[in-house]
Structures are given as structure tokens and as C-alpha cells.
Amino acid sequence: MASITKRGNTWQYSVSNYVDGKNKPIRKGGFLSKNEAIYAAAEIEAQKAKGKIKTTSEKPFALYFEKWIKTYKSNVHPNTKLRYKNSLKWIKEYFKNKPLNELTSFDYQEFLNWFGKNRSRASVEKIDSHAGACIRHAFNVGDIKYNITFNRQISATNDGKKAHDKYLDFDDSQKLYEHLLQHLEDSQFNYLFLLALVSGTRFQELVGLTWKDLDFESNTIDINKAWDHQKQTGFTKTKNEQSVRKLTIDPAVMQEFKLICPDTHLDSRIFKSTYNPSKSLTNNGANSALEKILRELGIKIITVHGLRHTHASVLLYNGANIHYISERLGHRDLQTTMNTYSHVIKELKERDDSVATGIYHNQNV
Known part of the structure; x- marks a missing residue:
């Protein structure tokens, strides 16, 4: 509602305008007659009704x-x-x-x-x-007048870790696979690394596994929860709905887990802290243990999360369908998979280009 007041020899209007719950009225004076101020205020009211006047947020x-x-x-x-x-x-x-x-x-x-x-x-x-x-x-929603993110540029002075440094190639992953199978009794970390390598599961999903999540008849694991390994507060939800999934696992790996599976207490977690069973293994501890193994094998250093990248990359190189890989990793959508492994997809495209251009030149006569 507008108010019209006389200030000296001229008239002024004041139109209520709420911003962040506070009235920030729109005022204008200098009109020679009251009617001119009324008509001008009515125009402002009309613009407000049509949404042409956006209230802007003065909140920090x-x-x-x-x-x-x-x-x-x-x-x-x-x-x-x-x-x-x-x-x-x-x-x-x-x-x-x-x-x-x-x-x-x-x-x-x-x-x-x-x-x-x-x-x-x-x-x-x-x-x-x-x-x-x-x-x-x-x-x-009209809290600001302009989209100030338009045409912004990402600026970074640190290149970070190169994409190919985040995962192992097939030969090194196979070397690690064989080493872990032969040294499982050395540490429960080795069981965790082996399962990470052949499943591509996230660390919080691995430490959230209980024995009843493993099906030794179908050689599958059921990812239906995670564990808060940072604050150690207990079980938590998976990263997203798509992360709830069942994964088929290498039978040789499942056999090794079957050998150590307890006869009772199947609802207990598989990967527990040696010092405090109510807590899980830590990500820092796992990374340190993995680094030690990789150094002994003469393989480049990656993190436990890098085993997830290794699993996906090896699947891609060996011809697995990108939709299958996305579902296996528990990605929210296919685009996430495409963005994460764009470096591998680019390399495969170059390889496939050579196949496409040589189809009719490489046939046996």
C-alpha cells in the first residue's frame, strides 16, 4: 500500500517493499501535484505485482x-x-x-x-x-538481480594429481592382486584392499560391511549402508540411492572371505579396529598400509580410493559397458561416470578410431 505525503511544495510517494522480512520502502519525491505522486506510486505497485521489481537480499x-x-x-x-x-x-x-x-x-x-x-x-x-x-x-527466486556466476572462469595454480596417477594400470593391478592373495594373513588391511580392488566400492562402504552382507553361494556382496569412519558414530546411509546395490565378486576372493567367516554373529562388521572393535579401520591407516605394500612391489603410490578408480579403469580398458560400470560404482547418474573417467574414455576413443578406420584393411584375404 502506497502512502502519499507533502514535503514542502512537492509531493512524495512511499511504497512498501519487503526484503528478507524487513520493510525497505521505495520512495520518490519532487512531484508537483498529489495526483502525479499517486499515479507514479500506482505504476510501482503494478510493476511489483508483475514481478518486475525484484526484492534483493541485503543479507551477508x-x-x-x-x-x-x-x-x-x-x-x-x-x-x-x-x-x-x-x-x-x-x-x-x-x-x-x-x-x-x-x-x-x-x-x-x-x-x-x-x-x-x-x-x-x-x-x-x-x-x-x-x-x-x-x-x-x-x-x-528474485533475491538478487543478476546471476553473477555467468561466464566465470575456473582458475587454479596447482594442477593437482594427474588423472592417470590416481589409478594403477592393468599389469600393476594384477601384480597387486596376486600379492594380496598370497599375503592375506599378514593384515586385515590386505583383505580390505583385495575387496576394494575387485569391487570398486568406496571406503565407507567397505568398512560398513557385515558378514551377512556376503553371499557365498552367489558370490555377491550387498552394499546397503556405510560406516562413519571419520567421526566413528556408527552406521550411516550410502552416498546416494544408487549406491545401494549388489555386486558380483571374483569367486577366488569370495572363497578367501568364506574361510575366515565366523559361524555366529554374522551381523558384526568385517573390518574393525584391532584396538577398539566398536570402531572401524581408518582411511589414514589404510592409506599408509597400502603405500607400504606398493613401495615393496615397486608400484606407483595411490590411495585406497585409487583402488576404486583402478577397478573402473580396468573394466573400461577391458571393454565393460559404461552403463554397467556406472551402476557397479553406485554413481548417481551416467554423467558422473563419464566425467570421472573422461581420460580413459578419450584414450579408448583414440584406440577405437584406429579400429574403425582399419576395418576394411585388416581383413584376411
């Missing part, structure tokens, strides 16, 4: 982002939630109390440039995916 970007996480990301996996909180930490440090509606595309690009110093492209892309999604939400 950091607070807006924090509220956006609580509202729209409350049900994400705990590990994903931690990554959002990490992004919030950097946004608070850089933007401090600067209002969201005052940010420009230059401000956002300078933020990405600042964050990208001494960090990998993947790290910058991750925080951009978080902050950018929040900003685009603010734009879509």
Missing part, C-alpha cells in the same frame, strides 16, 4: 549461503555435508559481512581466483559448484 552472502545449506542440503550424506561446511568456511573468510546483493561478477571471479591459488582445479570446481548453486538459487 555467508549467512545466506549458510541458510541455503540448512534449508536445501539438510538430507545430503554426512560426508557431502562436511564439504558444504568447508565451502562455508572459505566463503566466510573471503566475503566476511558483504551483502549478497552488492556482489558483482568481478567479485565472484576474484573469489575463485583467490581460492584457486595453490589449489587444484578440482578443488576450485567443487567450491564453485556449491557457491554457484546458491547464487543461482538467489537469482531464480
Whole structure:
């Protein structure tokens, strides 16, 4: 509702306009008559009704982002939630109390440039995916006038680990496979590494396995939960709905697990801390143990998560269908698989190009 007041010899209108729950009225004066002010105010009201006047958020970007996480990301996996909180930490440090509606595309690009110093492209892309999604939400609902993420560029000064350094080639993976089979009794880590290598499961899924999740008749494992190995709070949901799956496993590997499977307490976890059975093996401990083995074998160092990449890459190189691999890994969608293993897919395309161009030149006469 507009109010019309006289100020000296001229008239002024004031139209109520709420931003973040607070009234930030739109005012304009200098009209020579009351009717002129009334007509001008009516035009503003009409524009508001049509959505042409967007209320913009004067809330600090950091607070807006924090509220956006609580509202729209409350049900994400705990590990994903931690990554959002990490992004919030950097946004608070850089933007401090600067209002969201005052940010420009230059401000956002300078933020990405600042964050990208001494960090990998993947790290910058991750925080951009978080902050950018929040900003685009603010734009879509009218809390800001412009999508300041438009045409932004990812800037990183650290190349990070090369894609081919994150996994083992087939020969090295086979060397590791044979070594683990021969040295399983040395450590329960070796059982975990072997299962990771032949299944491609995530670490939190591995340490969340119980004996009843293993079916020795069908040689399958049932991935239906995970374990919070970071805070050790217990069982948790899988990363996404697609991660709930059954995987067919190498029979030789399943036989080794069958030999150590207890006759009772099948609901107990397989990979437990030696010092505290209520806790699981840790990711840091597993990485250290794997590094020691790889050094002994003269193989390049990768992480336990790299065994997941190794499994997928070996499947691709050996002709497995990309849809099958995506489902086996428990990816949310096929595009995730395509993006993650684009380096392998590119190499295979080059190989397949040579096959396609030589079909009619390599036939036996």
C-alpha cells in the first residue's frame, strides 16, 4: 500500500517493499501535484505485482549461503555435508559481512581466483559448484538481480594429481592382486584392499560391511549402508540411492572371505579396529598400509580410493559397458561416470578410431 505525503511544495510517494522480512520502502519525491505522486506510486505497485521489481537480499552472502545449506542440503550424506561446511568456511573468510546483493561478477571471479591459488582445479570446481548453486538459487527466486556466476572462469595454480596417477594400470593391478592373495594373513588391511580392488566400492562402504552382507553361494556382496569412519558414530546411509546395490565378486576372493567367516554373529562388521572393535579401520591407516605394500612391489603410490578408480579403469580398458560400470560404482547418474573417467574414455576413443578406420584393411584375404 502506497502512502502519499507533502514535503514542502512537492509531493512524495512511499511504497512498501519487503526484503528478507524487513520493510525497505521505495520512495520518490519532487512531484508537483498529489495526483502525479499517486499515479507514479500506482505504476510501482503494478510493476511489483508483475514481478518486475525484484526484492534483493541485503543479507551477508555467508549467512545466506549458510541458510541455503540448512534449508536445501539438510538430507545430503554426512560426508557431502562436511564439504558444504568447508565451502562455508572459505566463503566466510573471503566475503566476511558483504551483502549478497552488492556482489558483482568481478567479485565472484576474484573469489575463485583467490581460492584457486595453490589449489587444484578440482578443488576450485567443487567450491564453485556449491557457491554457484546458491547464487543461482538467489537469482531464480528474485533475491538478487543478476546471476553473477555467468561466464566465470575456473582458475587454479596447482594442477593437482594427474588423472592417470590416481589409478594403477592393468599389469600393476594384477601384480597387486596376486600379492594380496598370497599375503592375506599378514593384515586385515590386505583383505580390505583385495575387496576394494575387485569391487570398486568406496571406503565407507567397505568398512560398513557385515558378514551377512556376503553371499557365498552367489558370490555377491550387498552394499546397503556405510560406516562413519571419520567421526566413528556408527552406521550411516550410502552416498546416494544408487549406491545401494549388489555386486558380483571374483569367486577366488569370495572363497578367501568364506574361510575366515565366523559361524555366529554374522551381523558384526568385517573390518574393525584391532584396538577398539566398536570402531572401524581408518582411511589414514589404510592409506599408509597400502603405500607400504606398493613401495615393496615397486608400484606407483595411490590411495585406497585409487583402488576404486583402478577397478573402473580396468573394466573400461577391458571393454565393460559404461552403463554397467556406472551402476557397479553406485554413481548417481551416467554423467558422473563419464566425467570421472573422461581420460580413459578419450584414450579408448583414440584406440577405437584406429579400429574403425582399419576395418576394411585388416581383413584376411
